Amino acid sequence: MKLLTTDILRIFKALEPYECRLVGGCVRDYIAFNIRADDIDIATTAKPDIVIKTLKKAGMHVIPTGLKHGTVTCIYKHKTYEITTLRQDIKTDGRHAEVIFTEDYYKDSLRRDFTFNALYMDDKGYITDYHNGQGDLKNAYVKFIGNPIERIEEDYLRILRYFRFHGKFTKKPKFEPEILNIIQEKSPQLEKISKERITQEVFKILNQPHCLFIWNTxxxxxTLNSIGLTSTPPTQFPYKKKEFESLKALAKLIILIPKESHILKTFALSNAQKKFIQKTIYAINTINLEMDILPQAYTLGYDETLSALKIMNLKSTQHNHQKLINNLEAESLPTFPLKGADLIELGYKPSPQLGKTIKKIESWWLNNNFPSKETCLNFLKSLDK
Structure with missing residues (x-):
């Protein structure tokens, strides 16, 4: 599999005589895992206004997403490409940077965080590596470019990225004590970073291997205290590593952060994510282990019930919930076979009472092993007698 697709080369060609190269995560992950990443970043010597004008002329849709920093988004054949003019960061405050554009790829590389994120691939597939990023990638070494203090002070989110890449690329994280000392000194500055960016990185950390060890570090x-998690988690986790890492990131947070309010306050969550956390915690406190799990999952939510059981299984030393987990994973939630239209067709009039009748039938259906639509209609007839 090649990283350079026909569409990517079409963008490169459209911007000639200016030079383009793939850069960053897409090149890194191609080398490390032989995969073609969804996120494609392109570095170019063309200034943003030229990129916009040229690609529009070539029939591509272009959005000026970050002109101040030289970034435009190109949408071509329903795929998105981030195109950024080579630049140098001349002034930073830990969140934002003032930049000047350049035509020098080496100068552009100096502003990047880690050596393996400063790999550039040209239109022939040749990789330019200014900082031995390929060697560090092969040796699973997460190394800052140049002075680690300077790189962190340019963007304090790099503290979290340092932890994340240890989970992604190392078989067993081996943190350098001197880097951890720098992180401990600089971590209070994470309060400058938006909750949204913090949330994205923490979720990526939790979705990587070794997340328990990394969380403890x-x-x-x-670092946890600096992002608002003032309660101290245990330094030794009494959980099975494999089972823990199989959980969704949100479910891991429920274990790692005891208070629901701390989770909701610290992270920028969607309404769906908030509901998942709330419903999963409710399920943990509600599930009756002596009753059939499928009807309970129908009421509490399938994903929430499954996550609750897995969390209970990890935390419990007296009960084995694995049988219930296996039973639930082997099933799919049934669909209630009746709708309001079915009753209206039988002569019922739309009204609040109709809704109550539907609920009554659904409750009966739930407690009687999910019978067929015909059986539900027969039960409806018995209600009318």
């Missing part, structure tokens, strides 16, 4: 370096 984040706690020791006061």
């Amino acid at each position: 984040m706690q020791k370096t006061h």
